[in-house]
Amino acid sequence: MATIGNNNINAKLVLLGDMGAGKSSLVLRFVKGQFLEFQESTIGAAFFSQTLALNDATVKFEIWDTAGQERYHSLAPMYYRGAAAAIIVYDITSKDSFEKAKKWVLELQKQGNPSMVTALAGNKADLEDKRKVTLEEARAYADENGLFFMETSAKTAVNVNDIFYEIARRLPRAQPAQNPAGMVLSNTPAEQSKASACCS
Amino acid sequence: MQETDLHDLSDDPDYTALQHQDSMSNSSSKSVRMCDSSKSEIVYSKENVAVHPSQYASERISGRLCIIKQGSSFFLTWIPYKAMPNLVDSTGRKSNSNVSDNDRNLYTIRPVPLSDIHSIRRHIPALGWQYIIIVLSSGLAFAPLYFYNGGVREFLATLKQHVFVVRSADDPNVFLLNDFQDPLQKSLSSLELPRVLSVANGTPKQGSPNEVSSIYDSMRIDGITASGTSSAFEYRGRHRRKTHDPTHDLSIHVMEKFSLVTKFAREATTQLFGEFHEIHELLHDRKQKDSSPLDAVVVSQPNDTQSKADNIVATSDSTELDKLSLVWGKPRQPPLNHEEWETFLDSEGRVMNSKALIKRIFYGGLEHELRKEVWKFLLGYYEYESTYAEREYLESVMKLDYETIKSQWKSISEVQAKRFTKFRERKSLIDKDVVRTDRSVPYFEGDDNPNVIVLRDILLTYSFYNFDLGYCQGMSDLLSPILFVMRDEYEAFWSFVALMERLGPNFNRDQSGMHSQLFALSKLVELLDHSLHNYFRQADCLNYFFCFRWILIQFKREFEYEKTMHLWEVLWTHHLSEHFHLYICIAILKSHKKKIMEEQMDFDTLLKFINGLSNQIDLDSVIRDAEALCVCAGGNGAACIPPGTPPSCPVDLDAGLYDQQDDEIL
Numbered sequence: 001m002a003t004i005g006n007n008n009i010n011a012k013l014v015l016l017g018d019m020g021a022g023k024s025s026l027v028l029r030f031v032k033g034q035f036l037e038f039q040e041s042t043i044g045a046a047f048f049s050q051t052l053a054l055n056d057a058t059v060k061f062e063i064w065d066t067a068g069q070e071r072y073h074s075l076a077p078m079y080y081r082g083a084a085a086a087i088i089v090y091d092i093t094s095k096d097s098f099e100k101a102k103k104w105v106l107e108l109q110k111q112g113n114p115s116m117v118t119a120l121a122g123n124k125a126d127l128e129d130k131r132k133v134t135l136e137e138a139r140a141y142a143d144e145n146g147l148f149f150m151e152t153s154a155k156t157a158v159n160v161n162d163i164f165y166e167i168a169r170r171l172p173r174a175q176p177a178q179n180p181a182g183m184v185l186s187n188t189p190a191e192q193s194k195a196s197a198c199c200s
Numbered sequence: 201m202q203e204t205d206l207h208d209l210s211d212d213p214d215y216t217a218l219q220h221q222d223s224m225s226n227s228s229s230k231s232v233r234m235c236d237s238s239k240s241e242i243v244y245s246k247e248n249v250a251v252h253p254s255q256y257a258s259e260r261i262s263g264r265l266c267i268i269k270q271g272s273s274f275f276l277t278w279i280p281y282k283a284m285p286n287l288v289d290s291t292g293r294k295s296n297s298n299v300s301d302n303d304r305n306l307y308t309i310r311p312v313p314l315s316d317i318h319s320i321r322r323h324i325p326a327l328g329w330q331y332i333i334i335v336l337s338s339g340l341a342f343a344p345l346y347f348y349n350g351g352v353r354e355f356l357a358t359l360k361q362h363v364f365v366v367r368s369a370d371d372p373n374v375f376l377l378n379d380f381q382d383p384l385q386k387s388l389s390s391l392e393l394p395r396v397l398s399v400a401n402g403t404p405k406q407g408s409p410n411e412v413s414s415i416y417d418s419m420r421i422d423g424i425t426a427s428g429t430s431s432a433f434e435y436r437g438r439h440r441r442k443t444h445d446p447t448h449d450l451s452i453h454v455m456e457k458f459s460l461v462t463k464f465a466r467e468a469t470t471q472l473f474g475e476f477h478e479i480h481e482l483l484h485d486r487k488q489k490d491s492s493p494l495d496a497v498v499v500s501q502p503n504d505t506q507s508k509a510d511n512i513v514a515t516s517d518s519t520e521l522d523k524l525s526l527v528w529g530k531p532r533q534p535p536l537n538h539e540e541w542e543t544f545l546d547s548e549g550r551v552m553n554s555k556a557l558i559k560r561i562f563y564g565g566l567e568h569e570l571r572k573e574v575w576k577f578l579l580g581y582y583e584y585e586s587t588y589a590e591r592e593y594l595e596s597v598m599k600l601d602y603e604t605i606k607s608q609w610k611s612i613s614e615v616q617a618k619r620f621t622k623f624r625e626r627k628s629l630i631d632k633d634v635v636r637t638d639r640s641v642p643y644f645e646g647d648d649n650p651n652v653i654v655l656r657d658i659l660l661t662y663s664f665y666n667f668d669l670g671y672c673q674g675m676s677d678l679l680s681p682i683l684f685v686m687r688d689e690y691e692a693f694w695s696f697v698a699l700m701e702r703l704g705p706n707f708n709r710d711q712s713g714m715h716s717q718l719f720a721l722s723k724l725v726e727l728l729d730h731s732l733h734n735y736f737r738q739a740d741c742l743n744y745f746f747c748f749r750w751i752l753i754q755f756k757r758e759f760e761y762e763k764t765m766h767l768w769e770v771l772w773t774h775h776l777s778e779h780f781h782l783y784i785c786i787a788i789l790k791s792h793k794k795k796i797m798e799e800q801m802d803f804d805t806l807l808k809f810i811n812g813l814s815n816q817i818d819l820d821s822v823i824r825d826a827e828a829l830c831v832c833a834g835g836n837g838a839a840c841i842p843p844g845t846p847p848s849c850p851v852d853l854d855a856g857l858y859d860q861q862d863d864e865i866l
């Protein structure tokens with residue numbers, strides 16, 4: 001859950017998606033600015049944190065990176081439980097990974113925290129010549145399901161910071177200062193449907 | 201994604217059968233009205249349901265399984281029979297005296313609300329006893345309960361009358377309780393973690409514990425023979441009395457033994473037992489005053505390859521002598537080298553004293569050059585009694601066998617592969633992983649490294665050799681050092697096969713292999729470090745999932761490559777315990793206990809912290825600490841580990857070893 005103190009927000013974010021889609025690479029790019037051609041597979045789960053400064057708030061992401069193989073699926077709820085945000089990642093060069101992303105979306109809709117901010121990331125956007133999932137297809141799907149969507153590349157860094165910023169912007173905020181005691185969380189993230197799909 | 205057939209159990213003959221049995225009041229599920237508590241009712245009870253703490257028949261514990269109704273809540277409980285010397289149990293064996301009250305208490309299932317049970321897995325082998333494994337919502341599982349007189353179906357039928365039961369679509373032998381979710385979703389939520397219930401000493405969340413214990417009391421008053429030890433009851437009752445907690449007493453006892461060792465191994469003292477400093481001082485003082493039986497004497501072990509006995513310690517109590525002579529604090533030995541290895545072999549190549557060899561490896565590991573040969577013994581690929589000639593012959597057979605299995609997928613043409621989704625998927629899983637396995641190790645470095653292809657080929661061949669298990673993330677980590685050591689495809693393959701005989705269940709789809717190890721780990725921590733256990737309990741961390749990676753791939757990601765190989769050969773000796781890896785876990789946890797507790801780490805923080813320990817752990821001291829823990833836990837430690845817990849062989853060898861669900865498709 002996003003917890004709020006002044007304008008500091010702590011937000012648990014979980015990455016889900018097929019193995020090899022680039023979840024760990026996205027986190028590594030975001031947190032350390034690195035990309036490893038041979039990023040080792042994730043066993044169990046990994047944890048990272050990174051803070052973003054926005055105009056109105058500072059958001060500290062506590063990021064859970066999970067193992068992608070279906071065999072470990074039963075462990076996933078442990079990580080997305082209580083998450084304020086999720087990035088569901090697929091690989092634009094793999095139809096199959098897109099199908100798996102849809103399953104994750106479904107699962108979060110059913111199981112996840114209802115106010116969770118969910119993003120869909122079509123990763124490996126640098127591999128245009130191997131593309132199997134079109135931008136239009138993915139965007140249409142994202143719109144239908146109220147997700148915001150970007151194509152990203154952990155390799156070239158395109159849209160990586162952007163997707164995290166966008167999530168940060170959409171996280172529920174404390175009401176403005178006139179109501180300091182109230183701490184009312186807005187349950188419907190503003191402008192949810194108008195995904196600013198600023199894809200490369 | 202697997203769908204679950206909510207309610208629809210009609211395709212399962214067992215289940216249909218049991219529905220019929222419901223309607224008849226069957227003999228084994230009688231309703232017993234309790235005299236002093238009109239609201240408490242035993243709605244099911246079954247005699248001769250047993251726990252097998254080890255493979256030894258003499259250590260089996262029989263008892264009674266009950267479902268108790270209390271108001272609108274139901275509780276499940278299993279209570280071991282009291283030890284009755286010379287009593288012949290219904291299976292015809294003489295009731296044994298090898299089981300201590302401690303063991304009984306350890307395995308006793310104190311009333312658990314049925315609402316806390318996540319699932320029940322049944323095993324109905326064609327031969328042998330039926331048993332069930334109960335998994336709690338917390339992710340913990342109880343030791344298997346064997347139904348000596350059959351009746352698993354009736355048990356499930358009774359359950360179904362009282363709670364919502366759905367058969368898992370993932371596995372027809374798994375029955376999910378309290379699963380009200382959308383059927384599409386259900387299989388995904390199998391681990392609602394980390395909600396915690398302490399298996400051994402937990403207080404039921406619903407209903408007052410006192411009420412439930414009153415049922416217990418009334419059961420006793422009624423003179424029903426099934427009963428736990430009285431301490432178990434007092435323990436559960438309104439006035440929890442610390443002094444009656446046998447596990448607590450035991451850990452003190454264990455530490456006493458330790459502190460004895462410590463004073464002779466001061467230099468090597470780690471923080472492990474710092475908290476028992478006082479006891480240590482106490483003993484020390486006493487020693488100076490008089491020659492108490494606690495006096496330690498220096499002994500040497502004649503057949504110990506290490507002849508230096510100066511730092512070997514034992515008490516004058518002869519039963520402790522052997523244990524303590526494996527001195528904790530003793531520096532690790534240099535690795536076994538070629539010359540010394542030769543002394544273990546007779547002229548034809550047989551290992552003359554495999555016990556001594558194992559012990560030697562446990563204390564020092566192997567020089568790298570020896571690994572290729574000696575690992576094969578440790579893994580069971582070679583037999584210790586085999587001769588050079590026999591091994592040579594074996595190799596030639598194995599080489600051919602490997603080629604045969606490999607050709608099974610090698611011969612799949614492209615056209616064929618197009619119609620063979622399963623094969624394509626498996627291959628793609630493996631392809632994705634081999635390219636990111638240990639690429640910084642020179643052996644696997646660089647573009648188009650042929651060793652990466654070999655890694656791929658072996659894993660793919662293995663997934664044909666063991667089609668049911670298939671490929672699972674983590675396997676490439678286990679294979680990599682093996683290939684690095686063997687440097688030959690077929691030898692690496694068969695060594696990997698041998699390792700997977702032990703570790704295959706780590707990759708079970710239902711996570712049962714991991715569950716049983718994590719369960720055993722929680723029991724061991726409870727036994728060996730009560731305050732850490734209590735901390736994990738109150739921090740909702742009792743599921744021990746933060747140790748998942750350690751156990752799944754045998755600490756492969758926690759140490760540098762060379763150290764990993766060293767640790768593996770130590771673990772594979774199975775010296776002291778087959779489950780020495782669990783003691784390694786505890787040793788690591790204990791060495792960071794202070795930090796964990798002082799910083800009040802919650803589950804997330806703990807997992808982050810544990811993952812961050814990678815490459816920060818001093819292997820030698822961890823092995824020494826683990827050894828000390830293992831020695832002192834002794835039989836009580838072994839009893840914490842349910843039979844069939846990997847790397848032990850599965851209990852139920854009749855059934856398929858691995859379930860056969862497709863899992864590459866979400």
Ligand SMILES: Nc1nc2c(ncn2[C@@H]2O[C@H](COP(=O)(O)OP(=O)(O)O)[C@@H](O)[C@H]2O)c(=O)[nH]1
Pocket residue numbers: 017018019020021022023024025026036037038039040041042068123124125126127152153154155156636
């Ligand atoms: N070309 C390209 N490769 C990527 C990108 N992101 C990840 N990869 C590669 O894809 C493989 C799997 O990435 P990883 O982050 O481990 O995936 P995960 O299993 O989802 O965590 C690695 O070899 C990465 O180098 C990307 O944006 N572009």
Ligand SMILES: [Mg+2]
Pocket residue numbers: 023024025040041042065066067068
């Ligand atoms: Mg990953």
